Amino acid sequence: MIALSHVTKHFGEKAVLQDFSLQLGENGVTAIVGKNGSGKTTLLRILAGLEKKYAGEVSTGGRIAYVFQDLRLVPTLTALENVALVLDNTRRAEAIRYLRIVGLENEADSLPGKLSGGMQQRLALARAFAYGGDLLLLDEPFSALDEEWKQNMLDAxxxxAQTRPVVLVTHDASDVAYLNCKSVRLD
Amino acid sequence: MRNSTVNRLLRWILFPLLWIGVWEIAALIVSREVLVPTPARVAVRLWELVQTGRFWSIVGSSILRVTLGFLAGVLLGTLTGVLTAKLPLSDGLLSPLLTIIRATPVASFIILALVWMGAEATPVFISFLMVFPIMQSHVHTGVRAVSPALLEMAHVYRIPPMRRVRALYVPAVLPNFSAGCRTCLGLAWKAGVAAEVISIPMRSIGRELHNSKAYLETVDVFAWTVTVILLSLLIERLLSMLLLRLTKGGEAR
Structure with missing residues (x-):
């Protein structure tokens, strides 16, 4: 069970999370909403094991896929190589399949710097889908997508999320409405 | 004629000819071969030398010494650079040693090396000593330049260490590594020959320079110096081609 229990996180004097608790189900999307600086990204970083200093209990375990807000694509690797990077050697040939899911199969040999912002976001999503962890963390993953691709990606x-839990940080209420999912507000 | 052709012609033919002209005029003004021989006289002497087997044996031995020192410096400097970038404690530990190596006059090291390891090994050691701290510094900077954000991504996705090295570290370090190698080669060559002049090992350019100076054969000093310059340019060119292939290989991977 993935859960945070009474988590408090400070940056200097400022508490970004205060006695925060959350329990994720076996599957389904949990949306995290709230204004800038309310601790949404910090929450994802804690779940991903990237923040070590906090009070409270966190249990995750297993493999985690994470679409970072700043994407973190490797600029010297092609789109295909960026996806293959997170795959086991036995599965590396499958990378193209995930590019197809996000409509980037014709950009397999392109470097991320040559792709538009929306394409880069789709590539980061392809990498996360390909990794197929036990938990998927999404930090504003649709912000640069046009309507058509946003809907495709929301469907994906x-x-x-039918087989594992997904935590989605978003500013867009329509995402929550479309997914018809549980949402948690951070203030 | 295109601009680039004109530039190349100026850079590689006309400007060098201009400086050879300045040398010729200086030799004519001084008019004493023991001080400044004419370019033609040096060229003739160099032509005489290259036709002997002894010349190539001497050149080969000097190249071997400098290359050994250069490669040892590149290897150890690279490993140390990685170590100091990843382990702050090792950086603190090695920092005084590296500062001493950088600050000590090369002549002091040549004399000490001569006492410690004899004439044959001294030029190798001195070339190594010139290369080692520069490569350490370049590789250290390259490793530290790897994006912490990408390292976090690699941590989350549990990317195996060797794949992490190939995908994240090699592209970040390669430009610094190449620049370090280019800087070091010239230094290794100059310091190596200087060490040969002082330690005078058998079959070495340094020994020939030393003997020519001792017998006031200034033409020979010039001829061997021209040899050093030409070899340095040639080896630098070869290294540049090798590094270019390596860099392109890194990008294409």
Missing amino acids: VRDY
Whole structure:
């Protein structure tokens, strides 16, 4: 069971999370909403094991896929190589399949710097889908997508969430409405 | 004629000819071969030398010494650079040693090396000593330049260490590594020959320079110096081609 219990996190004097608790189900999307600086990204970083100093209990375990807000694609690797990077050697040939899911199969040999912002976001999603962890963390993953691709990606996330939990940080209420998912507000 | 052709012609033919002209005029003004021989006289002497087997044996031995020192410096400097970048404690530990190596006059090291390891090994050691701290510094900077954000991504996705090295570290370190190698080669060559002049090992350019100076054969000093310059340019060119292939290979991977 993935859960945070009474978690408090400070940056200097400022508490970004105060006695925060959350329990994720076996599957489904949990949306985290709230204004800037309310601790949404910090919450994802704690779940990903990237923040070590906090009070409270966190249990995750297993493999975690994470679409970072700043994407973190490797600039010297092609789109295909960026996806293959997170795959086991036995599965590396499958990378193209995930590029197809996000509509980037014709950009397999392109470097991330040559792709548009929306394409880069789709590539980061492809990498996360390919990794197929036990938990998927999404930090504003649709912000640069046009309407058509946003809907496609929301559908892909909904499909993905049928078998494992997904935590989605978003500013867009329509994402929550479309996914018809549980949402948690951080203030 | 295109601009680039004109530039190349100026850079590689006309400007060098201009400086050879300045040398010729200086030799004519001084008019004493023991001080400044004419370019033609040096060229003739160099032509005489290159036709002997002894010349190539001497050149080969000097190249071997400098290359050994250079490669040892590149290897150890690279390993140390990685170590100091990843382990702050090792950086603190090695920092005084590296500062001493950088600050000590090369002549002091040559004399000490001569006492410690004899004439044959001294030029190798001195070339190594010139290369080692520069490569350490370049590789250290390259490793530290790897994006912490990408390292976090690699941590979350549990990317195996060797794949992490290939995908994240090699592209970040390669430009610094190449620049370090280019800087070091010239230094290794100059310091190596200087060490040969002082330690005078058998079959070495340094020994020939030393003997020519001792017998006031200034033409020979010039001829061997021209040899050093030409070899340095040639080896630098070869290294540049090798590094270019390596860099392109890194990008294409």
